[in-house]
Amino acid sequence: MASASTSTTNPVADVRPEAAGEEVSLKRKKNEAEWKKNVAKARKNSGKEYISRSTGKVMAARRVRDPCGCPKSCFDKLGEEAVRSIFTEYWNIGEFNAQSAYLLTRVKSKEVKKRRVAAEGSRRSATLEYTVHVGERNVVVCKKAFLNIHDIGDRRVLNVLKKTGDTGVAPVDRRGSHGHTHNKPAEDVKQLGHDHIKSLPLCSSHYSRAKSRHRLYLPPGYTQQHCYSLFQLWCEGKDVPADKVMNFDAYRRMFTTYNIGQSPPKVDTCSTCDKLVIELEAATEEP
Known part of the structure; x- marks a missing residue:
């Protein structure tokens, strides 16, 4: 029977496709951009609707939240078009570390100028100033307006400031960066x-x-x-x-x-x- 020809020695010393000069393998070529977790991550960082990898739930897309309602009327001062522009600019960045760098330029820690209680009884030595860029100028807004315009939480901002510390350099997201070397x-x-x-x-x-x-x-x-x-x-x-x-x-x-x-x-x-x-x-x- 003229079946597959066999021999006691391996006909090719190294049968890996790259060694044999062919782009052929039983293993599919990975395309990390199409992995479900990476697709969800990219959509999340862009403010789009995505499916949570941990719960499987559909997470709604980001949107500008309700006006702050403070005495300064921050939303009215900026105007609806400017608010939409700021929101779009932030979420079009689409990358977590770059968004952290953006927040670091918009939120500054400043020394408290006037205390309402005695200095020895106050635990607060600094206050945060929130600004947004409109046209050629930076406009100071209240905390609620800043968070609602960007549709982010208070913890997101505080984590950036905490991890930055005295370095002045935006922190780098290290989640998932260990590379699973312990199983390699x-x-x-x-x-x-x-x-x-x-x-x-x-x-x-x-x-x-x-x-x-x-x-x-x-x-x-x-x-x-x-x-x-x-x-x-x-x-x-x-x-x-x-x-x-x-x-x-x-x-x-x-x-x-x-x-x-x-x-x-x-x-x-x-x-x-x-x-x-x-x-x-x-x-x-x-x-």
Whole structure:
């Protein structure tokens, strides 16, 4: 039967697609911009409606909230067009760190000029001044007007000021920046996996070689789980410590970076081979 040709040695020393010169892999190319969490994050930072990744609820889009109603009539002083312009400018930034830098330029901590209680009984040494940029000038507004125009909470502003401290530099958002290095296999552990995958008895396609000449296949009966079992035995034979053996999930992710199929394509047999197989099966079934 003219099936996939096999050999005791690996036909290609390194069957990763980048090494073979082909952009082909079982693993899909990641597009982080289309990940659900990144889509939700981008929409949230732009003030648009998004789906919360923690609760699954639809979070409403940002909007200018009600006027402050203070004696200064901040909304009337600015005008509806200016209010909308300020709101749009802030949410069009679309990036958390840049928005923090914006808030830092609009909110200033100033020393209290006039105290209403005795100095020794006052716990407040500074007050916050909120400004918005209209045309060529900065206009001072009350706290409620500032928060309602931008549709943000008091904590958002206070966190920026607290993390800035005396440095004068806007803080950088470090959430999710640790990179999950605590689960990342060490280089020597990864090399063990690469060495084992390269040692597998791979075979090339008989008839599909012209279409994908660098693609190799596992022998019949082999699966990724079976390969991992062989990897565990392979590590035991090399006296590799148990903590140096990567788990199946890490091995599977590494396996998919190689241009290896689980089984040769069905077109890898000809009509003559198929006929002989049928006749052989029929002969063995006869009493």
